[in-house]
Structure formats: structure tokens, C-alpha cells
Amino acid sequence: MRVADINKDSFTDIVIVNQFSHNFGSTKFRISVILAKGDGSFEKPISFAEKLGYYGSNRITDIAFGDFDGNGYPDLAIAVSSPHKVEIFLGKGDGTFGQGMTYNIDNPKLWINMKVLTGNFDGDGNEDVVVSDSSGGYIFFMEMGTEHFPLQRSCK
Numbered sequence: 001m002r003v004a005d006i007n008k009d010s011f012t013d014i015v016i017v018n019q020f021s022h023n024f025g026s027t028k029f030r031i032s033v034i035l036a037k038g039d040g041s042f043e044k045p046i047s048f049a050e051k052l053g054y055y056g057s058n059r060i061t062d063i064a065f066g067d068f069d070g071n072g073y074p075d076l077a078i079a080v081s082s083p084h085k086v087e088i089f090l091g092k093g094d095g096t097f098g099q100g101m102t103y104n105i106d107n108p109k110l111w112i113n114m115k116v117l118t119g120n121f122d123g124d125g126n127e128d129v130v131v132s133d134s135s136g137g138y139i140f141f142m143e144m145g146t147e148h149f150p151l152q153r154s155c156k
Contacts, residue, residue, distance in 0.1 A: 004065045004074045007095040011036035016045075017060050017078060029060055031076070035095045046095055066118030066127035067091075077129050079116040086116065086131055086142065105131065105140050 006013040014034040032045040062079040069075065073091035080087060084105040089097035114131050121128045122143060129142040 002063050002065060006033055006074055006091060007035060008073065008093060009036075009038070011038045013095065014042070015063070015065075015076065017063055019060050031089065031097065033095050033097075043095075048096065061114045062116045064116045064118045064129075066129065068118075068127050068129070070126065075127075077116050077118060079114040079131055081114050084114065086129060088129075103142065 001014065001016045003012050003014055005011060006015065013036050016032045016034070017029055018032060019029045030047050032047045034045045035043040037043060059081050060078055061081050064077045065074040066077060067073065067075060068077075068088060069090050071091075071093070073093040075091045076089040076097055078087040078089070078100075086103045086105065087100045088103065089100045091097055114133055117130045117132075118127050119130075120126060121130060121141070124143075126143070131140040131142070
């Protein structure tokens with residue numbers, strides 16, 4: 001669960017990623033956005049981005065916000081382990097997100113409990129994504145906001 005002003009109305013909204021079992025051991029996850037009304041109450045959750053995986057796979061380990069496409073609206077990065085990948089959902093500015101884009105991380109050095117952080121790590125003015133395992137011993141860097149969205153690099 002994370003909080004951000006998803007629809008830019010100056011109220012802090014809630015984003016929850018739910019993971020649950022579904023039919024014969026498969027796993028699903030759903031993103032739910034709960035928009036704040038500004039008076040201490042919230043709208044009904046808006047759920048979207050349901051994806052089907054296999055038992056034991058598509059384990060969501062962390063989520064983070066950033067503005068990856070530079071439009072001023074929060075976008076969502078989700079770290080998924082086993083298999084290792086990052087899902088990016090671009091914010092539409094109305095409390096919803098577009099269809100997810102999957103970026104595979106083909107590196108056996110990353111372990112199960114991946115963490116994801118966002119920020120302008122290379123000084124180019126664009127938000128970037130960094131993924132690391134729980135030991136912090138291996139980092140996968142995704143340079144966002146480029147023509148080749150994203151440029152991927154690994155470092156130890």
C-alpha cells in the first residue's frame with residue numbers, strides 16, 4: 001500500500017495492490033485506487049489491472065510512484081519476483097492507470113524480496129527506477145523518460 005495524490009486534487013489518495021489465490025492454485029493481483037474526498041472520507045475503490053499468473057509466481061514485493069512519462073501525473077512501478085520483472089502503469093490523472101508495461105529483469109542474482117525506488121538518479125531531469133534485492137547486493141537501474149523507454153543497466 002502507498003499514498004499519493006493520484007488525481008492531482010491536492011488530497012492524498014491510497015493505492016493498494018492485492019494478491020490472492022484464484023482457481024486451482026493460480027495467483028492474481030489487482031490494483032485498487034481509493035480516492036480521497038478531502039473531508040476525511042473516500043470514494044469507492046476503483047480496481048483494475050488484473051493479471052493471472054501461476055502458483056508461486058507473480059509475487060508482488062514492492063510498489064513505488066514516479067512520473068515516468070513526464071506528464072505531471074503519478075505513475076506506478078511494481079516489483080514482481082519469480083520471475084523477476086517490473087510492471088509500469090502510467091497514470092491518467094483521473095485516478096486510473098493505463099495498461100501495464102512489463103520489463104523483464106533477466107538476472108539470477110536478484111532474489112525474492114525485491115524493492116523498487118524511484119527518483120532522478122542520473123541527473124537528466126527524468127524519473128528513474130531502481131530495483132534491488134533485500135540484501136542490497138545487486139541493483140538493476142531503469143532510465144525512464146528516454147526515447148528507448150526504458151534504458152536498462154545493472155550494477156553491483
